[in-house]
Amino acid sequence: MNYVNQRAAGHLAFTSKGRSAGKGVLIMDACSVTALGIKQVLVESCGIDDEISVVQNLAGISSRIDGAPPALLIMDICGEDELMLDGLRLLVHLREAHPAMKVVICTDFSDYRVLELLVSSKANGILLKHEPALALTQCITRGLTGNRQWLSPKVQQLLAKTAPKNTALTARELDVLACLFSGQSVSSAAQTLHRDIRTVSTHKRNAMMKLGFHNDSELFAQGTWMAKIGPAPGF
Template sequence: MVELAKTPCDVLVTDFAMPEPGPDALDGLRLIRRVRQEWPSIKIVVLTSVSNVAILRSILNAGAIGLVNKAEAIELVATAVRHAGIDRRYVSGSFVTALAEAGAETESSPEEPRLSPREEEVVRLFAKGRTITEIAKALNRDVRTISRQKRDAMNKLGIRNDPGLFAFVRAQGLG
């Protein structure tokens, strides 16, 4: 963040997950949100190998204008930067496909699905390592209800498995 304050730029290219060199280091969604807040005119291009649709959607919702898959050709970074320079969104082909399969828009700002308060509560507890049975007991609900709420939340987010749900919760800072 110090470099951005010292060096004016039009486009910031960043990796989604960078090793944290210090206690104040930012990456992922926290970095994108902070840049959007402090330097709203800077366009953000994010490089990532993440394939979790919910996280990809969150990256775009947080304010990234470019989203490049690290597994695709490196030349796509330059393409994304050129698009950002003319205020046009660029999303790698593989991500476009994944977002389209999940029903997420890529041209306009994709709207993040809203979880109900109960779904969010179940997801948070599950991400903290609680089992469905433990959550049901703690919330005084039926196991089938908790299971359905978890499944509904995952469907809304476009997440297909538990590791994907854990990754989403970690990326969002919900856990």
């Protein structure tokens, strides 16, 4: 990926070979108060004076980005009544479709397994909402000016307690998991996804291996966090 960061603050514009430059910032959070706080940090602490738009759910991200992707997307992993799995699936799509766009995850999900998946999504920065505003400022000023992924101190602390895993799930594996956690069987998922049942079974098996689950009982008993519903309605 060949991108150009014209300025870390002020005007944001990133370009990628064969793609037009994105402009502005898009914030996605179910809580309007949280979104306002993020916007305030961007303007007052990061000096960003581009247009800043706000949406409250994953669907809002898709509708905005399909028209004109921003230079920077700051998002929670899911909105009200949305599944975390849906957010992970969207992240995979965004990294493939808009590689020049910078993505920062700001979330309340602090489970190390969730954080491992977010790290593997190749988001440019990851932090938790309850961290000081300085964490977001550092994420913007440091995470967007280099190639390395920026993790907040709290995220690093939570991940340091676990052994690193190669947990990167493919879009197809996430699609299969989303079907299974919605109550579908493997055969029903195959029909929904218009795939051969053997292909779906392979995606399921590969996803379980990456996540450390050995059988269906473990998948559904210990993997319920993957289908967790998003936060309460915003103000």
